Amino acid sequence: MFECTGYAINTSSTVIPVFVTSTLPPSKVLMTWNELFDRGAVFAKMTIPTSGVAYLIAALFTHLTISHPKITILGIQQATQLLIAGALLFTVLPFTLVFVFPHSVYPLRARLVAIEERMRLGEEVESMVDIRAVRAELANFSSKNLFRAAIFTTSMILGVTAHS
Structure with missing residues (x-):
């Protein structure tokens, strides 16, 4: 969970801004x-189901085995807080499918496919790419990815503080 949170935050707050201001070819x-993006997807595919299910199992186990519910430092019952952490983590998938892919990933990947096809044919590609549009799409992706990072972080904080 920590890797996914850090990766998403770092990508949005450090790497993408460098791309947006870079003089590298588009x-x-x-x-x-x-x-x-593909590396982050690998992290997310491993982390979300594993951590989400772990939080939900911990919530169920806590609910079934503890006779006097423990109140966490956030003022929430421990089992409820774990349930919220797990459920919140699973919201990343629909958010990604509804907001990130259609409005950020698909346009960027469409540009990339066109570039790769022209490169394969030996054509010059840099002049065909509108760098301002690429920068705008990257900035759009960055803001949505930062929101996903906030979901990861909130879920992680809820999970960690449920045991304190």
């Missing part, structure tokens, strides 16, 4: 962004 920016 094709290199898009290819590098695509690699970063």
Whole structure:
């Protein structure tokens, strides 16, 4: 969970702003962004189900085995807080499918596919890419990714503080 949170925050707050202001050719920016996105997707695919299910199992176990509910430092019953942490973590998937993919990932990947096709044909690609549009799409992705990072962080804080 910590890796996914850190990766998402770092990508949105450090890496994407460098891309937006970079003098790198647009094709290199898009290819590098695509690699970063794919790596983040691997983290998320492992972390969300594992941590989400772990929180939900911990919530159920806590609810079933503790006769006097413990109140966490946030003033919430421990089992309820774990349930919220797990449920919140699973909201990343619909958010990504509804807001991130159609409005950020698909447009960027469409540009990348066009660039790769032209490169394969030996054509010059940099002049065909509107760098301002790429920068705007990257900034759009960054803000949505930062929101996902906030969901990861909130879920992690709820999970960690449920046991304090």
